[in-house]
Amino acid sequence: xxxxxxxxxxxxxxxxxxxxxxxxxxxxxxxxxxxxxxxxxxxxxxxxxxxxxxxxxxxxxxxxxxxxxxxxxxxxxxxxxxxxxxxxxxxxxxxxxxxxxxxxxxxxxxxxxxxxxxxxxxxxxxxxxxxxxxxxxxxxxxxxxxx
Amino acid sequence: xxxxxxxxxxxxxxxxxxxxxxxxxxxxxxxxxxxxxxxxxxxxxxxxxxxxxxxxxxxxxxxxxxxxxxxxxxxxxxxxxxxxxxxxxxxxxxxxxxxxxxxxxxxxxxxxxxxxxxxxxxxxxxxxxxxxxxxxxxxxxxxxxxxxxxxxxxxxxxxxxxxxxxxxxxxxxxxxxxxxxxxxxxxxxxxxxxxxxxxxxxxxxxxxxxxxxxxxxxxxxxxxxxxxxxxxxxxxxxxxxxxxxxxxxxxxxxxxxxxxxxxxxxxxxxxxxxxxxxxxxxxxxxxxxxxxxxxxxxxxxxxxxxxxxxxxxxxxxxxxxxxxxxxxxxxxxxxxxxxxxxxxxxxxxxxxxxxxxxxxxxxxxxxxxxxxxxxxxxxxxxxxxxxxxxxxxxxxxxxxxxxxxxxxxxxxxxxxxxxxxxxxxxxxxxxxxxxxxxxxxxxxxxxxxxxxxxxxxxxxxxxxxxxxxxxxxxxxxxxxxxxxxxxxxxxxxxxxxxxxxxxxxxxxxxxxxxxxxxxxxxxxxxxxxxxxxxxxxxxxxxxxxxxxxxxxxxxxxxxxxxxxxxxxxxxxxxxxxxxxxxxxxxxxxxxxxxxxxxxxxxxxxxxxxxxxxxxxxxxxxxxxxxxxxxxxxxxxxxxxxxxxxxxxxxxxx
Numbered sequence: 053x054x055x056x057x058x059x060x061x062x063x064x065x066x067x068x069x070x071x072x073x074x075x076x077x078x079x080x081x082x083x084x085x086x087x088x089x090x091x092x093x094x095x096x097x098x099x100x101x102x103x104x105x106x107x108x109x110x111x112x113x114x115x116x117x118x119x120x121x122x123x124x125x126x127x128x129x130x131x132x133x134x135x136x137x138x139x140x141x142x143x144x145x146x147x148x149x150x151x152x153x154x155x156x157x158x159x160x161x162x163x164x165x166x167x168x169x170x171x172x173x174x175x176x177x178x179x180x181x182x183x184x185x186x187x188x189x190x191x192x193x194x195x196x197x198x199x
Numbered sequence: 200x201x202x203x204x205x206x207x208x209x210x211x212x213x214x215x216x217x218x219x220x221x222x223x224x225x226x227x228x229x230x231x232x233x234x235x236x237x238x239x240x241x242x243x244x245x246x247x248x249x250x251x252x253x254x255x256x257x258x259x260x261x262x263x264x265x266x267x268x269x270x271x272x273x274x275x276x277x278x279x280x281x282x283x284x285x286x287x288x289x290x291x292x293x294x295x296x297x298x299x300x301x302x303x304x305x306x307x308x309x310x311x312x313x314x315x316x317x318x319x320x321x322x323x324x325x326x327x328x329x330x331x332x333x334x335x336x337x338x339x340x341x342x343x344x345x346x347x348x349x350x351x352x353x354x355x356x357x358x359x360x361x362x363x364x365x366x367x368x369x370x371x372x373x374x375x376x377x378x379x380x381x382x383x384x385x386x387x388x389x390x391x392x393x394x395x396x397x398x399x400x401x402x403x404x405x406x407x408x409x410x411x412x413x414x415x416x417x418x419x420x421x422x423x424x425x426x427x428x429x430x431x432x433x434x435x436x437x438x439x440x441x442x443x444x445x446x447x448x449x450x451x452x453x454x455x456x457x458x459x460x461x462x463x464x465x466x467x468x469x470x471x472x473x474x475x476x477x478x479x480x481x482x483x484x485x486x487x488x489x490x491x492x493x494x495x496x497x498x499x500x501x502x503x504x505x506x507x508x509x510x511x512x513x514x515x516x517x518x519x520x521x522x523x524x525x526x527x528x529x530x531x532x533x534x535x536x537x538x539x540x541x542x543x544x545x546x547x548x549x550x551x552x553x554x555x556x557x558x559x560x561x562x563x564x565x566x567x568x569x570x571x572x573x574x575x576x577x578x579x580x581x582x583x584x585x586x587x588x589x590x591x592x593x594x595x596x597x598x599x600x601x602x603x604x605x606x607x608x609x610x611x612x613x614x615x616x617x618x619x620x621x622x623x624x625x626x627x628x629x630x631x632x633x634x635x636x637x638x639x640x641x642x643x644x645x646x647x648x649x650x651x652x653x654x655x656x657x658x659x660x661x662x663x664x665x666x667x668x669x670x671x672x673x674x675x676x677x678x679x680x681x682x683x684x685x686x687x688x689x690x691x692x693x694x695x696x697x698x699x700x701x702x703x704x705x706x707x708x709x710x711x712x713x714x715x716x717x718x719x720x721x722x723x724x725x726x727x728x729x730x731x732x733x734x735x736x737x738x739x740x741x742x743x744x745x746x747x748x749x750x751x752x753x754x755x756x757x758x759x760x761x762x763x764x765x766x767x768x769x770x771x772x773x774x775x776x777x778x779x780x781x782x783x784x785x786x787x788x789x790x791x792x793x794x795x796x797x798x799x800x801x802x803x804x805x806x807x808x809x810x811x812x813x814x815x816x817x818x819x820x821x822x823x824x825x826x827x828x829x830x831x832x833x834x835x836x837x838x839x840x841x842x843x844x845x846x847x848x849x850x851x852x
Contacts, residue, residue: 152574155566
């Protein structure tokens with residue numbers, strides 16, 4: 053296990069990333085390639101995009117992205133092209149699909165539910181007023197709080 | 200002998216912890232004072248025993264005793280002393296011992312300084328704390344014994360992973376653990392409160408220093424880790440949304456929520472059961488974090504020490520602690536009635552919104568972190584969730600949080616009118632909007648993020664300052680009377696101001712670096728000159744340098760601003776022969792205005808690959824974190840909160 057971990061670190065995290073010979077001369081193309089690269093994952097690393105990975109496969113993918121762009125693909129076409137070959141695993145930002153809805157909706161869902169509960173909580177009239185403290189307890193509490 | 204003493208000492212601590220977890224708990228429910236009082240010496244002895252064991256392990260590392268398996272596989276005789284010591288916790292077994300040490304330390308703190316606590320509450324708190332201790336000491340003894348010997352000691356050790364041989368990372372785990380484990384204290388308080396079935400303002404006041412201490416150390420720990428990633432990984436990223444980072448970020452978010460809701464309990468006796476729930480959740484996320492890091496279930500860049508069998512053990516602890524805590528909560532929470540009424544527009548309302556946003560954003564991080572695992576187990580799909588997702592899904596909640604912060608903080612308790620309470624903020628609002636517009640119009644085709652982020656940070660900072668000015672009535676009473684009042688503000692008020700300003704500064708740093716960073720990648724020959732973002736860089740040379748346990752190619756790059764030499768940057772490519780592993784050390788020149796960041800790559804044909812970045816206002820990310828932590832520290836030293844206070848009013852309840 054250690055060996056595997058070190059191997060991953062060895063090839064990935066001394067990040068060399070985009071190398072000078074890969075950079076396209078067309079500035080607009082290069083900018084698009086960089087943007088796409090940041091959303092694609094290096095397949096042999098952990099949680100690293102191909103833009104910052106030093107692994108061979110990441111370099112291959114970077115070059116592939118640039119080739120597709122030069123052939124006139126749109127950004128989406130490039131990404132689809134790569135998903136066709138490597139699967140949805142390469143996407144760092146999963147596509148919105150039925151199964152993935154929970155990923156995207158959990159935040160808004162809980163915000164709304166929590167918002168409603170919070171709102172109702174603040175609106176509640178003090179129906180069953182709790183037993184208030186007796187004199188002795190109040191005095192004791194003041195003692196503690198004013199210390 | 201040293202290692203055996205350590206091992207024996209851990210076993211003693213295990214026995215003591217078992218006694219401490221049972222006797223005081225029974226004493227508390229039966230009213231046996233003597234049984235309850237047993238918690239105090241037990242907690243102290245448990246701590247001393249673990250501390251002794253920790254010292255023994257440290258001695259083994261310092262003396263490079265390679266007959267101890269852990270030392271042989273994580274140390275080396277040539278390693279600098281700092282890393283011999285930090286090597287103690289730079290591995291699975293040692294870091295678990297540190298975890299337990301800190302756990303016992305917190306228990307001992309309560310035992311020694313918790314004189315103000317009612318004896319029953321104290322007994323239960325220490326008993327719950329000891330139960331956690333029993334679980335983790337058992338984990339250490341049965342699955343991860345750090346004192347194991349080798350029958351054939353090697354001539355020299357295998358060295359510590361070079362990535363960990365770094366001052367930033369040497370102190371990152373202790374701080375992080377202080378935070379993680381600090382939340383065990385608030386958990387124990389919550390469980391004790393549930394058992395006794397009452398929560399009051401005094402309870403909130405007793406819990407707050409522990410929540411603060413946990414939050415401060417988590418803040419510093421996370422900042423250290425992020426700073427390390429920034430200069431060590433070679434391209435200046437400072438947050439990766441890696442599962443291991445998320446593992447520390449989730450308890451942090453919950454701790455922030457807990458700090459705020461505890462204020463409501465203390466001042467207004469409302470949100471009681473919610474606060475107890477947050478205290479349980481906070482530690483639950485600490486355990487989940489420990490599980491993620493230690494089990495390797497979600498492998499990541501940081502996964503240095505993984506072992507599935509251990510994962511199962513931690514999973515068990517996790518299920519018992521979280522499941523038990525929540526079950527108890529389900530049965531007892533209804534006994535925690537809150538009395539206070541307040542309108543939605545009020546300080547309480549603002550704090551509820553704060554809690555809601557923090558908890559929801561924690562859920563987003565949690566779902567994003569475990570989704571790949573769930574998708575693979577349940578749906579049989581292999582997918583990834585990374586930084587681009589979190590940036591889109593998490594950021595909006597933080598934006599709303601920052602927008603609502605100054606307003607919520609300035610509203611009075613109970614009932615407020617937005618117009619009246621918010622009117623002092625109009626100045627801050629218009630200034631920040633103007634700043635946003637100005638930046639938006641100045642920048643050509645840049646990202647929309649810069650104007651929004653900077654307007655937000657200005658709004659948070661100016662809004663917080665406005666709050667201070669309003670609080671000391673500077674406008675009504677004149678400047679000097681105002682200053683006098685300002686000085687008299689409680690430390691808790693100052694803490695609030697600092698923490699909020701710190702957040703504003705961090706938002707500023709993040710927005711600036713994300714929007715305006717510039718980058719240059721090239722193969723440069725020695726002597727080559729290149730320009731970017733108004734700076735001229737000259738690649739002077741590359742020399743061979745030998746460190747104590749590594750060799751290095753050290754580049755020298757001079758940076759000029761106009762004709763003036765502003766920095767000599769020394770990026771390094773190191774090679775650690777024992778582990779046969781290269782690392783990069785970026786050459787960084789920091790000022791408050793910008794970082795110049797150079798990393799050295801491989802030698803190719805006739806030149807060196809060089810990546811150069813100009814990162815505007817980068818240091819403010821970490822300065823903001825320090826200011827936040829400082830705010831927490833001020834708040835913690837508030838006279839009312841001091842847990843080290845006298846036992847003047849010790850009394851049985």
